[in-house]
Amino acid sequence: MSRLTSQQLSRLLAVINVDTSVNFPIPYMTVEERDALRRLVDTGREWDAWLEVRRRGNLALAASTERALEQGRAMLKTQQAERRARELHDMQIAQERASEQRASELQTAKLEDICAGKTGPVGAPKKRKGDKWTDKEMRTLQKESIQPGATQQKLAEEYGVSRQAIGAILQRAAVKFRTAKPATQWPPSNAKKLRRN
Structure with a gap:
């Protein structure tokens, strides 16, 4: 010891x-x-x-x-929770600002379209090569093409595609939305008259 x-x-x-x-x-x-x-x-x-x-x-x-x-x-958990809450708040503010900016850009584009005297719908969607056209968009394009003064070149400029693309889309729309004629009746009602001749 x-x-x-x-x-x-x-x-x-x-x-x-x-x-x-x-x-x-x-x-x-x-x-x-x-x-x-x-x-x-x-x-x-x-x-x-x-x-x-x-x-x-x-x-x-x-x-x-x-x-x-x-x-x-x-304390670390509390700080992390506070940091996450701040990040979420900042993301919400950024999203709100972006949506406000998009809305003002769209409004400016609509005003520019109206001032330019475009005949189509205001703010027509810009298309790129390879974009698919919905039935609604094809019908709208078809209706615009029969308006007085509308040319394929003007429509192409409005939609942001080539004139040839507008022509091809209009042809597809004509085939797709063609109204079917009623089927012919056989034998025709005037068959006896046809045989006599």
Whole structure:
């Protein structure tokens, strides 16, 4: 068994007597636990008492470290939630600004179309090579093509495609939306007249 130094013995007695004037942490102990330490010191087993105080001090330090870690984790979660909320808010503001800008651009385009005197629908959709034309768009194009003064070249400029593409689309629309003639009746009602001749 080792003997305690005078400094260790004074610390041990400060812990047992709950002396708060010392400049080291005193672990929490119940009155019974302090009495047990006092009995160990009185019976000459200061070293065992010292080891118990150190063990309790280490446990208290570990517990306080764990509490600090938990507080840090909770703070980190809160910060992450706040950051995510700010990001969502910023995304909503950006979407609102973009939709406002799109609306103003569309309104400007409509005004430009009206000022240019275009005969088609205001703000006709611009098409690119390979874009599919819906039935509705083909019918609209077909109706526009029969308007007075409408040419394939003007329609091509309005829709942003070539004149040849407009011609091909108009041909497809004519075939697709052709009204069917009623079937002929056989034999024809004037068959007797035809045989006499």
